[in-house]
Amino acid sequence: MNKLKQMFVGLGAFQCVLLLIAYLFLFFYKNDLLLIILFVYSLFLGFFIIENKEKKLFANNTSLIFLLFLFLYGVFNCIISYVFLGAISDEIYHPTVFYAISIPALLLGILSKKNKNFYPDIYTENIKKDKQSAPANAFKLVLLGILIAYKTYFFYSAGVLFSFSNAGTESRLEMFSNVGQIDVIVGLFIIGLFSYFVYYYKNLPKKTVFVVSCLLFYYILMQLSVGNRRDFVPILIGIFWVFVNIKRLKFGIIGFAGILLVIFLFNYLGTLRAGDNGSNRSQLIYQTMTNNEFVYPFFTLTYELEQSKKHPNNYNFHYGTTYLINPILILIPRAIYPGKPVSLANEFLERKYGRNKTIGFAYNPVTESFINFGYIGSFLVFFLLGRFLVFLLNYKNQVFNFLIFIMLIDFCRGEMGTYLYQFLFVSIFLILHRKKK
Secondary structure, three states, X not given: OOHHHHHHHHHHHXXXXXXXXXXXXHHHOOOHHHHHHHHHXXXXXXXXXXXXXXXXXXXXXXXHHHHHHHHHHHHHHHHHHHHHHOOOOHHHHHHHHHHHOHHXXXXXXXXXXXXXXXXXXXXXXXXXXXXXXXXXXXXXXXXHHHHHHHHXXXXXXXXXXXXXXXXXXXXXXXXXXXXXXXXXXXXXXHHHHHHHHHHOHHHOOHHHHHHHHHHHHHHHHHHHOOOOOXXXXXXXXXXXXXXXXXXXXXXXXXXXXXXXXXXXXXXXXXXXXXOOOOOOHHHHHHHHHHOOOOXXXXXXXXXXXXXXXXXXXXXXXXXXHHHHOHHHHOOOOOOOOOOOOOOHHHHHHHHHHOOOOOOOOOOOHHHHHHHHHHHHHHHHHHHHHHHHHHHHHHOOOHHHHHHHHXXXXXHHOOOHHHHHHHHHHHHHHHHHHHHHO
């Protein structure tokens, strides 16, 4: 890294410290517009820091995309409140300040660990032709077909197979009221198998690539017919990661605008999935901006901060147990351990609504940092995450970087225990293949 880039990086670190000081001030002295400006500025400061720290900035840089989604899951509520209500509500203001701290903390973590500037082309350095894997690939392809057939039967039994008309008229909660844990695991295995074929596609015969492509097209169409996105988005993200790696595409303003457009379109699809048949297009766009997946996980943070203020002497912090213990407990079937604690998301639903809903609630990782370590949680957890992301980039085996990348959205909208549970089933085929080799 030349001296000029070192100066830019040092300047970026200084600005991160200034942001933290500014947020401390804003926590005690409310200024809505300044908070929004600094929050938005922190995103572009992050782009600046990562670009000047890296030798090259590709569009599939894990730190970069994680920064973008972390920002989106925190900024929507305060902007919506300011635009439509004229001010950020008291309920949202302090949680937004706490959330905003996570971005400069993440950036300082990234800056604290040296990059090796290792930008591998996985198809010339990490992946070699392996003819012995042909039987294993055939087995994985057959297994993928069986699992997709199972999903097809499940959709058919629910009466929603290729039922595009129901995507905008019927609630997804009603269509899939009988989803069990086996169905969830099957979905994760399907993502994992597709991800395996995506990552190693240059090792595959053309006929296998064609069959996998047809299966993927069929699977996406089947999920889209009922408005599902999460069941195939990680696969598309994996294709994006590999494509960028091959073409060596750099991140720029056009790519940034393209990502935002894709995000809006998927949120619009989510609005249609909600089933409000009486809305016109302008109303649907309004609902897309005010009711989307970037809005709801934030409510967990507002609730926990409110509870800590109401019950300062009785609020129980977890002190890291949700990061260390919950990922182990979630692997134990409830039939074996009936007293197993519920997930943080379900615990939130029970405490707030007095009942456990049949569908999961997207939980905010910034909220999890708060319930563990209080007001220093956001800085502590995301500083360490920043260092971990640099470690991933430096690590020669890019399979792990690939897996983390395709599941970034799941991390930004979920707790650590659930995320690692999903990661286990999605990653198993890629990780076992690496161990075998």
